[in-house]
Amino acid sequence: MPRNGEINNSFGVYKNLCCGTEIIIPAGVIFPDCATHIHLITEWKNIHSSRIPHVSELAEGKKTEPAA
Numbered sequence: 437m438p439r440n441g442e443i444n445n446s447f448g449v450y451k452n453l454c455c456g457t458e459i460i461i462p463a464g465v466i467f468p469d470c471a472t473h474i475h476l477i478t479e480w481k482n483i484h485s486s487r488i489p490h491v492s493e494l495a496e497g498k499k500t501e502p503a504a
């Protein structure tokens with residue numbers, strides 16, 4: 437499992453093991469430190485690797501329905 441500081445080689449949604457933070461990391465980007473545990477080692481697990489969420493899904497899971 438990749439750790440922070442390693443270069444990501446496959447686009448995907450990654451979840452860190454210490455805090456469960458989910459972020460999208462494109463290929464070629466270095467896995468970041470955990471926002472809560474800066475400078476500590478954390479591992480990033482690839483989740484939803486086969487599906488790219490739409491940007492509208494990233495806003496706290498809220499879905500804005502059109503006002504009919």
Ligand SMILES: [Zn+2]
Pocket residue numbers: 454455470471472473478
């Ligand atoms: Zn953390």
